[in-house]
Amino acid sequence: MIDKVALRTRIRAARDAFVAGNPPAIAVPDQLRERFGHGLTVTSYVPMGSEADPSPLARAATEAGCVLALPHITTRSEPMRFLAWETEAALVAGPFGLSQPATDAIELRPDIILTPLVAFDAELDRLGQGAGYYDRAFERFPDAWRVGVAWSVQQVDDLPVEPWDMRLHAVVTEQGWITR
Numbered sequence: 001m002i003d004k005v006a007l008r009t010r011i012r013a014a015r016d017a018f019v020a021g022n023p024p025a026i027a028v029p030d031q032l033r034e035r036f037g038h039g040l041t042v043t044s045y046v047p048m049g050s051e052a053d054p055s056p057l058a059r060a061a062t063e064a065g066c067v068l069a070l071p072h073i074t075t076r077s078e079p080m081r082f083l084a085w086e087t088e089a090a091l092v093a094g095p096f097g098l099s100q101p102a103t104d105a106i107e108l109r110p111d112i113i114l115t116p117l118v119a120f121d122a123e124l125d126r127l128g129q130g131a132g133y134y135d136r137a138f139e140r141f142p143d144a145w146r147v148g149v150a151w152s153v154q155q156v157d158d159l160p161v162e163p164w165d166m167r168l169h170a171v172v173t174e175q176g177w178i179t180r
Helices: 004-020 055-063 133-140
Strands: 041-043 067-072 081-084 112-115 145-149 170-173 176-178
Touching: 041 055, 055 067, 055 112, 112 133
Parallel strands: 041 067, 041 112, 112 145, 145 170
Antiparallel strands: 067 081, 170 176
16 A cells, blocks of 8 residues: 555655756647637646646646636635636735635636646556645536646656546646656
């Protein structure tokens, strides 16, 4: 049995060391750019610490006419919502050190969810921070296309899978596009 706490600690350390080496920005893969379209809602996120930065992907989405949303969290028991965000709009401090849209922003239904993660495997299983916000969002929006955004050092051979886990459709890293 894989110890999730130990795995998170190990991968976060590897991610921190990788980012300290100034990795290249994540490029927008053609396969993702082809999915962007006018009027689609793409959720992004503001990276925390050494998380991979999705801003090149979000920028490409807005250039293709997509609407952007960011996660908004209030409490651990409430589901994460995706609230509309204009790229120049101010963000407010949220729980866990998050930067998020103000509470009065419009809630949107995502078509594509750009997802942070701690680790992923070749089957596109995802290990998150452990609070379950994205797991519940995936369940709430099962038709949304789930794209992990990560550094290549976050890929592991195998991850523990829980009954509620939903696989990603793809992962993008600084090395490229990964699908099953």
